[in-house]
Amino acid sequence: MDIRSLKISFGKEERKSILNKIDECLSTGQISQGKNVEKFENEVAKYIGVKHAIAVNSGSGAIEVVMRVLGVKGKEVLIPTNTFMATATGVMFAGGKVKLLDADPKTFSVTLNEIKRKVTKNTAGVIIVHIGGIVTPEIIKIRNWCEKQGLWLYEDAAHAIGSSLNGKFAGTFGVAGSFSLFATKVITSGEGGVIVTNDDKIAEQIKLFRNHGKPKPWETYHTQLGSNYRMNELTSVIALSQFERLDEIINIRQKIADRYTEMIEKLIPEVTIVKPNDRCNWYKYIVLLPKGVNREIIKEKMKDRGISLQGEVYAIPLHKQPIAKELGFKGDFPNANDICSRHICLPIYPSLTNDEIEFIVNTLSIIIHEI
Numbered sequence: 001m002d003i004r005s006l007k008i009s010f011g012k013e014e015r016k017s018i019l020n021k022i023d024e025c026l027s028t029g030q031i032s033q034g035k036n037v038e039k040f041e042n043e044v045a046k047y048i049g050v051k052h053a054i055a056v057n058s059g060s061g062a063i064e065v066v067m068r069v070l071g072v073k074g075k076e077v078l079i080p081t082n083t084f085m086a087t088a089t090g091v092m093f094a095g096g097k098v099k100l101l102d103a104d105p106k107t108f109s110v111t112l113n114e115i116k117r118k119v120t121k122n123t124a125g126v127i128i129v130h131i132g133g134i135v136t137p138e139i140i141k142i143r144n145w146c147e148k149q150g151l152w153l154y155e156d157a158a159h160a161i162g163s164s165l166n167g168k169f170a171g172t173f174g175v176a177g178s179f180s181l182f183a184t185k186v187i188t189s190g191e192g193g194v195i196v197t198n199d200d201k202i203a204e205q206i207k208l209f210r211n212h213g214k215p216k217p218w219e220t221y222h223t224q225l226g227s228n229y230r231m232n233e234l235t236s237v238i239a240l241s242q243f244e245r246l247d248e249i250i251n252i253r254q255k256i257a258d259r260y261t262e263m264i265e266k267l268i269p270e271v272t273i274v275k276p277n278d279r280c281n282w283y284k285y286i287v288l289l290p291k292g293v294n295r296e297i298i299k300e301k302m303k304d305r306g307i308s309l310q311g312e313v314y315a316i317p318l319h320k321q322p323i324a325k326e327l328g329f330k331g332d333f334p335n336a337n338d339i340c341s342r343h344i345c346l347p348i349y350p351s352l353t354n355d356e357i358e359f360i361v362n363t364l365s366i367i368i369h370e371i
Helices: 012-028 035-048 059-070 085-093 112-118 139-149 200-210 233-243 246-267 295-304 334-341 354-370
Strands: 052-056 076-080 097-101 123-129 152-156 176-180 193-197 285-288 343-346
Touching: 012 233, 035 052, 035 193, 035 233, 052 059, 052 200, 059 085, 059 123, 059 152, 059 176, 059 193, 059 200, 076 085, 085 097, 085 123, 097 112, 112 139, 123 139, 139 152, 193 200, 233 246, 246 285, 246 354, 295 343, 295 354
Parallel strands: 076 097, 076 123, 123 152, 152 176
Antiparallel strands: 052 193, 176 193, 285 343
């Protein structure tokens, strides 16, 4: 077999519909921010259950815009060391200082105790990252504690669109949250992101900042500084089409995850599956290998047998990145060092067949037991 790490999900009818709507955009000349962006925003807000959804040009841009609106310049922000660099750069480009948190080995996210251990009088807020689509189990405790301390809580939910905990969607626990629509995500528009919030003032400031500080796209005056973080019409057509299929896609991914779990628990009980406590979009299916097992050997042997594993979340934590010293990232992070070095992510996408799932698990079992 030749099993790819990722196959983007666009069916024949969906492609046809997208092309027709893009042709309409091109025919009318409406290709910048317009009615399709607005419709996408309205649909996301309605689904997530928030007052405002603001489409932007990327998930990375979403973080920076919110950090600027929250006024982090000169202030400290706590973020996980186990995250993508954009979580940190969003803070730093807005003038804030990053302080890293160690990982929770059970969820790959962070715990309230770790936040309490790292918070200082200079801390302005906390960014939580829902790794692999799993809503951080302690998010409610973290939110309540942050509120008591006068700290804001922001959710980098780049992985977690459609995931929920106790009936609340990822992105709705803090002052704001954001999702990524990058090519590898559960739904995609190639590039793009969307910010969600119930705070009218934050929403107004985000809309101003994404459009050069202009109250309306067509206005010629500026009421504040800003830049271009807009989503265009062509991107929003794809984003909306994918978003309309979100529940369908998550249901398929859940069935794949269930089959993986059933087989792995039977054939490879010595590995640990990182499981959600509630609804998960299964952006990643994370398997923690036994200590002493070399991940690179596993990946190489799987590749030799025609199986490409997905990228880890994450292989290199922020404090170990080549640029870490230059950015002032320092501290001891034993949990992140451990889990980042010995987990793998199995292929998971809607077109993955049951035969392919069985081949992946059987192959992984053989490799683990022979090394």
